[in-house]
Amino acid sequence: MIHGESYKPIIAEAAKMAIGEENIYERVFIFELLKDKNDPNAVAGAVGFSVRQPKFYVFKAKAVLLATGGATLLFRPRSTGEAAGRTWYAIFDTGSGYYMGLKAGAMLTQFEHHFIPFRFKDGYGPVG
Numbered sequence: 001m002i003h004g005e006s007y008k009p010i011i012a013e014a015a016k017m018a019i020g021e022e023n024i025y026e027r028v029f030i031f032e033l034l035k036d037k038n039d040p041n042a043v044a045g046a047v048g049f050s051v052r053q054p055k056f057y058v059f060k061a062k063a064v065l066l067a068t069g070g071a072t073l074l075f076r077p078r079s080t081g082e083a084a085g086r087t088w089y090a091i092f093d094t095g096s097g098y099y100m101g102l103k104a105g106a107m108l109t110q111f112e113h114h115f116i117p118f119r120f121k122d123g124y125g126p127v128g
Contacts (some may be wrong), residue, residue, distance in 0.1 A: 068097030
């Protein structure tokens with residue numbers, strides 16, 4: 001059985017072997033999608049910068065997958081008092097993917113879905 005903490009290194013190793021370590025960029029903050037000049041409805045790449053080094057990147061691509069997560073930080077918890085600090089919200093789900101997609105002209109759907117944490121005795125956060 002593969003647990004969550006073990007899954008990412010296993011997949012990362014398979015990716016390195018499949019596409020080559022020189023084609024993997026880590027710790028790059030993508031902040032803008034590039035539109036295709038020949039097709040106004042297509043994305044042709046992205047731009048970003050390294051969060052560790054003074055480097056700027058421009059990526060060209062035949063296909064772009066936007067997988068930034070949701071937007072849990074847009075919603076405030078209904079919890080009050082001590083329970084407000086015991087509710088887990090993903091700090092990385094800032095809604096940046098919604099912004100980039102919207103700016104690139106994507107039709108955004110399913111905004112009615114947002115993160116609802118499980119609550120159980122003496123604990124909080126995602127379970128299962």
